[in-house]
Amino acid sequence: MHDAQFLxxxxxxxxxxxxxxxxxxxxxxxxxxKKFSDLGDSxxxxxxxxxxxxxxxxxxxNVPTNEKYFLLADYGVDPYLDKKHSIPEVLLRNAEKxxxxxF
Amino acid sequence: xxxxxxxxxxxLIFNPASQKLECSTCGSSFRPExxxxxxxxxxxxxxxxxxxxxxHCGAEVITSDTEASTFCxxxxxxxxxxxxxxxxxxxxxxxxxxITKEQAISNITKxxxxxxxxxxxxxxxCRPENIRGIYVPYWVINAKFTEADFLSGVxxxxxSSETRYYSRACETQLRNVPIDGSRILNDDTSLKLEPFYxxxxxxxxxxxxxxxxxxxxxxxxxxxxxSAAKRCHKLVSEEVIKSIPSNARxxxxxxxxxxxxxxxxxxxxxxxxWFFTFKYKGKPYTILVNGQTGKVVGTLPWQSKxxxxxxxxxxxxxxxxxxxxxxxWMHNINNLFVFAVAILITGGMAIFTKVITGLKKIYRNxxxxxxxxxxxxxxxxxx
Numbered sequence: 001m002h003d004a005q006f007l008x009x010x011x012x013x014x015x016x017x018x019x020x021x022x023x024x025x026x027x028x029x030x031x032x033x034k035k036f037s038d039l040g041d042s043x044x045x046x047x048x049x050x051x052x053x054x055x056x057x058x059x060x061x062n063v064p065t066n067e068k069y070f071l072l073a074d075y076g077v078d079p080y081l082d083k084k085h086s087i088p089e090v091l092l093r094n095a096e097k098x099x100x101x102x103f
Numbered sequence: 104x105x106x107x108x109x110x111x112x113x114x115l116i117f118n119p120a121s122q123k124l125e126c127s128t129c130g131s132s133f134r135p136e137x138x139x140x141x142x143x144x145x146x147x148x149x150x151x152x153x154x155x156x157x158x159h160c161g162a163e164v165i166t167s168d169t170e171a172s173t174f175c176x177x178x179x180x181x182x183x184x185x186x187x188x189x190x191x192x193x194x195x196x197x198x199x200x201x202i203t204k205e206q207a208i209s210n211i212t213k214x215x216x217x218x219x220x221x222x223x224x225x226x227x228x229c230r231p232e233n234i235r236g237i238y239v240p241y242w243v244i245n246a247k248f249t250e251a252d253f254l255s256g257v258x259x260x261x262x263s264s265e266t267r268y269y270s271r272a273c274e275t276q277l278r279n280v281p282i283d284g285s286r287i288l289n290d291d292t293s294l295k296l297e298p299f300y301x302x303x304x305x306x307x308x309x310x311x312x313x314x315x316x317x318x319x320x321x322x323x324x325x326x327x328x329x330s331a332a333k334r335c336h337k338l339v340s341e342e343v344i345k346s347i348p349s350n351a352r353x354x355x356x357x358x359x360x361x362x363x364x365x366x367x368x369x370x371x372x373x374x375x376x377w378f379f380t381f382k383y384k385g386k387p388y389t390i391l392v393n394g395q396t397g398k399v400v401g402t403l404p405w406q407s408k409x410x411x412x413x414x415x416x417x418x419x420x421x422x423x424x425x426x427x428x429x430x431x432w433m434h435n436i437n438n439l440f441v442f443a444v445a446i447l448i449t450g451g452m453a454i455f456t457k458v459i460t461g462l463k464k465i466y467r468n469x470x471x472x473x474x475x476x477x478x479x480x481x482x483x484x485x486x
Contacts, residue, residue, distance in 0.1 A: 013429050016444050020425055023451035023458070025417035030458045030465075032413060033405065036218045038465050039390070040295045040400030046338040048298070049277045054342055058251070058272035061348060067270045068253035068358045075251035075272055080364030087324045088369060089148075090192040095323040 109133075116314035119200035119375075119394070124310055135199075135310040149190045150309050191319045194307045197373035198299055200236055200315065200394040207234060207377040207392040210399050220405040220413075225388075228381040235380075236394060238317035238373035239293070240284035242327055243301065245369075248335040249274045250361040252343050256351025267351060271343050280338075281374070282330050284320035290330055292471050294337070295400040296393050299374050303395060307373070317373060332363040386473050402469040 047053065058071070108115055113128030115138070123132040202210070208229055215226035251272040258267050279301055283293035305311065322330070340356055347354045375394025380387065383404045390401035425447070432440045 012444065016447055017422060017425050017429065020447045020451045021418050021422040023455045024421050025414050027454045027458050028417050029410060029414040030461050032220065033410065033465055034461065036214075036220050037403045037405050038468055039214055039403065040398055042294045042297065042337075044294075044297050044338070046275070046342045049280045049338065050275045051278075052276065054273040054275050054339065054346075056271065056273045056346070058270055059346065060270040061267070063268050063270045065268055067268060071251050071253050071270055071272065072358065072360060075249065075360055078362045079249055080247065080362055083364055085365065085367050088371065090320055090371060091322060091324040091327060093192070094321055095325070098323060 114313070115310070117199065117311050118314075119203045122199060122201075124313060135305075135308050138310050148193055150193045150307075151190060192371070194240065194371040194373050196304045196307050196370065197238060197311055198301070198304050198375055198395050199311045200375040201303070202375075202377065202392065202394050202397045204231055204234055204236065204377070206397060207236075207379070207394070210392055210397050211379055211390060214399055214403065218403075220409050221403045222383065222406050225381065225383055225404060228383075229379060233379055233381055235378050236315040237376055237378055238312060238315055239288060239376045240318055240320040241293075241299070241372045241374045242282045242284045242320065242322070242331075243370040243372050244277075244280050244282055244327075244331055245366040246277050246280065246331055246335060247274065247364040247366070248277055248332075248339060248361065250336060250339050250343065250359065252340065252356050253358040254344070254347060254354055255357050256347055256354040258351050268357075269347055269351075271346060273339065273343065275339060277335060277338075280331065280334060281372070282327060282334055282369075284322050284327070284371070285318055286321050286326070287318070289471050290333065291468075292391065292400065294334070296374075296376060296391060296398065299393070299395055304372065312373075315375075320371065327369070328363060328365060331365055332361060335363055336361045388472050390472065402465065402472040404469075 058074075060067070107113065108126035108129060108131055110131045111126060111129040113126040115124040115126055115133065117123075117135065118125045118132075121132060122134075124135055124138055125132045208231065211229050211234075212226070215221055215229065218226075249272075252270075254269040254271065255266050256269065257264050281297060281299055283290055336359070339361070340359065344354050344356070377392035377394055379390040379392070379401075382388070386404075388401070388404060390399065390403070392399050428443070432443075
């Protein structure tokens with residue numbers, strides 16, 4: 001083995017060693033932090049609130065990148081815009097309070 | 104307004120363990136629905152809360168009748184005097200506290216036991232006087248929801264990989280989704296407190312509030328719709344990602360658009376939450392416990408020196424192990440060696456990306472736990 005080749009191998013090994021050690025040690029430290037410090041995570045799934053699940057109106061794979069413009073054009077308008085609902089009084093009063101405070 | 108014991112006129116306090124109002128003077132106990140409150144009517148739109156002011160420093164303390172004789176949290180002076188009755192909108196219902204203060208303390212303390220990174224002095228702060236039971240306002244909504252997503256994923260093709268794009272649009276009908284009704288509690292934090300089981304809910308009765316604090320909803324309809332849209336998007340987008348073919352890795356939503364329609368008559372509810380507040384190195388922290396399920400939520404402070412020591416030790420140990428392997432291979436470099444190096448580097452890179460994302464999330468959660476707003480909100484509800 002030539003010296004240059006040997007040096008090259010040692011360099012690759014050194015960089016690999018450093019990168020591996022840093023990555024894995026930070027990873028294990030992160031896991032420790034997550035286990036002992038970060039308590040609780042959101043655990044609710046859609047089926048708890050929507051027993052019928054999702055009803056897909058579009059499901060296309062492997063689309064071109066300009067598909068997003070068609071998607072936004074088709075779904076970019078609020079479909080519930082014309083629906084009128086009664087708003088609870090407490091929410092209306094909070095809005096009034098906010099307005100009063102602004103003035 | 105707090106009701107009095109019909110046997111001795113002592114103050115009645117709701118006990119989560121027995122689910123009854125108990126008299127601290129004579130020990131009698133009553134079911135909340137059996138106690139007649141002459142000051143309140145269940146058909147009334149409003150109910151009364153009491154506001155006290157510290158005559159020493161002027162701080163305003165919102166308390167129930169049962170805690171009126173305590174001291175001011177800001178200056179420690181016991182001279183807090185009744186200021187006024189505040190009329191608040193009567194919620195439709197509530198979930199009574201099921202977890203007692205002792206159980207909440209026990210649940211938090213369990214997180215400190217055998218915990219190598221949380222400072223010991225923090226564990227010592229988990230005392231009854233630092234924990235307050237507060238009924239937090241929520242809106243329980245039924246909603247129609249529509250979402251359109253443009254997604255990308257990486258698919259392997261032979262030795263190389265390519266990015267593919269996916270188009271999804273869907274609608275759904277959601278039932279009984281709880282939305283945090285208070286601006287002070289961050290939506291991400293309240294989300295973690297879930298689930299709340301509505302089977303235990305009761306018609307609103309002020310008697311359940313005895314011994315606890317309560318807050319009222321300060322949202323506008325616009326805020327509720329915004330929170331509801333984000334909440335539904337979080338639930339739906341997780342499912343949409345699952346609809347992408349399994350050969351795609353690293354699936355991401357590139358563009359999204361979503362709309363929510365909250366149906367008539369959302370339900371105004373009070374949910375039970377224990378708040379554990381403390382200061383560590385001058386920074387405020389609030390750890391929450393779901394008062395119905397006992398789930399503990401928040402990010403505990405850690406000892407930086409201990410974390411550095413752990414990371415350093417791991418670095419040395421891993422370096423020694425990998426060096427040993429390299430030395431063993433040094434004289435016999437073959438394909439296996441090249442493969443091992445490739446695995447270590449690829450694995451390291453994947454792990455590094457995951458760690459950076461994960462650490463960002465932990466720091467974001469820590470900032471939520473350190474919220475000065477929530478800390479002050481709880482402190483105003485002095486026990």
